[in-house]
Amino acid sequence: MSLENLRVMGIDPGLTRCGLSVVQAGQGRAVLPVAVGVVRTPAGAELTERLLRLSNAVNDWMDDYQPEVVAIERVFERGNVSTVMNTAHAVGVLMLAAAQRGIPVHMYTPSEVKKAVSGNGRADKRQMTIMITRILGLSEAPKPADAADALALAVCHCWRAPLLARTKAALEPNSTEGAR
Amino acid sequence: MSLENLRVMGIDPGLTRCGLSVVQAGQGRAVLPVAVGVVRTPAGAELTERLLRLSNAVNDWMDDYQPEVVAIERVFERGNVSTVMNTAHAVGVLMLAAAQRGIPVHMYTPSEVKKAVSGNGRADKRQMTIMITRILGLSEAPKPADAADALALAVCHCWRAPLLARTKAALEPNSTEGAR
Numbered sequence: 353m354s355l356e357n358l359r360v361m362g363i364d365p366g367l368t369r370c371g372l373s374v375v376q377a378g379q380g381r382a383v384l385p386v387a388v389g390v391v392r393t394p395a396g397a398e399l400t401e402r403l404l405r406l407s408n409a410v411n412d413w414m415d416d417y418q419p420e421v422v423a424i425e426r427v428f429e430r431g432n433v434s435t436v437m438n439t440a441h442a443v444g445v446l447m448l449a450a451a452q453r454g455i456p457v458h459m460y461t462p463s464e465v466k467k468a469v470s471g472n473g474r475a476d477k478r479q480m481t482i483m484i485t486r487i488l489g490l491s492e493a494p495k496p497a498d499a500a501d502a503l504a505l506a507v508c509h510c511w512r513a514p515l516l517a518r519t520k521a522a523l524e525p526n527s528t529e530g531a532r
Numbered sequence: 533m534s535l536e537n538l539r540v541m542g543i544d545p546g547l548t549r550c551g552l553s554v555v556q557a558g559q560g561r562a563v564l565p566v567a568v569g570v571v572r573t574p575a576g577a578e579l580t581e582r583l584l585r586l587s588n589a590v591n592d593w594m595d596d597y598q599p600e601v602v603a604i605e606r607v608f609e610r611g612n613v614s615t616v617m618n619t620a621h622a623v624g625v626l627m628l629a630a631a632q633r634g635i636p637v638h639m640y641t642p643s644e645v646k647k648a649v650s651g652n653g654r655a656d657k658r659q660m661t662i663m664i665t666r667i668l669g670l671s672e673a674p675k676p677a678d679a680a681d682a683l684a685l686a687v688c689h690c691w692r693a694p695l696l697a698r699t700k701a702a703l704e705p706n707s708t709e710g711a712r
Contacts, residue, residue: 403624404631427617437607437620444583444624451584 355513359386361419361455362506363410363446364498365427367393367402367438370446371498372410374417375488375506383510385488387417388499399441407445414453422450423509425501426459458516460508465501468508480504535693539566541599541635542686543590543626544678545607547573547582547618550626551682552590554597555668557690565668567597568679579621587625594633602630603689605681606639638696640688645681648688660684 355377364371374386391409393402424446427439450457463473470483481500485493487507494500535557544551554566571589573582604626607619630637643653650663661680665673667687674680 398637400627400631400637403628407628407632440617440620441624441627444621445628447580447621448583448587448625448628451580452587457578457580 359419360506360509361422362502363424364501365439365443367442369498371502372413373502373506377510383507388494390498403445410446410449422455422457423505426461465504465508468511469504539599540686540689541602542682543604544681545619545623547622549678551678552593553682553686555686563687563690568674570678583625590626590629602635602637603685606641645684645688648691649684
């Protein structure tokens, strides 16, 4: 049940800044960086215009990098209400882009990502950035934070996916191996 | 500054049930019903699948009825957290459909809709249904509640739009009349 060469897109969702990354699973726990970036939409623009720009950007990324699975951060009701709502609207648009291409989407909480990547569900931003830089063999730390978070989500999925696949296979005893 | 013949789509957003309506502004305060319905997506399906189905349905409605403006209920953080989040994801997908066609979107709170339609920002569902049935000259009350709410949103916009247009014109003294 190898996930080698699996292309994963990690998304740290947001409307003001949305972190996007693409990684490729290597042998064992190796993960190779493919692309990372941040999509911004102007805070002063209409919500519809911002959602359209974000949708166009993520569709361009999907065209360019052809991810096979998307890992996205689960949004919680915390912090500023309108920010939470805007982020939730953005998640709808991002998930739709995946759905329209038949790409499966997995959601992870921030603490699941931290635990998977650093072994500590309460790791701070600095620790996470150090771990991501090391895991992906980057020459310098990814910036801004949203870009690093998007990479962490993708790495989290690469490492969790084999377990998820085994669990699914165990729950479906008649299914064949090698589900991907 | 007449809005006569303006086609308005009203949307009561949701993932389990999404109310959709189309009305057409007549002379004065007359509003004519064009279409009303509810789109349902199965609660047991994946979120991505549900968002895709909703997106396809609202795009079909927009193809069929060619609305010139969309009125959608503003979502608040209240009630069940996962329901609020699912509704907010749905709003993202619904607004994207409008944005992709260049259709402007207006958001109204439930109390703004109640006040516009019944004169009372705290009108109950029964009072609202009676008013909507009367205003649109329907032979029977629209069902379910989501369908009636979608009609109320569209009527609310028909009656608020002339005021919004006048306000906009007043704030932009150099703009020409007849903005629609």
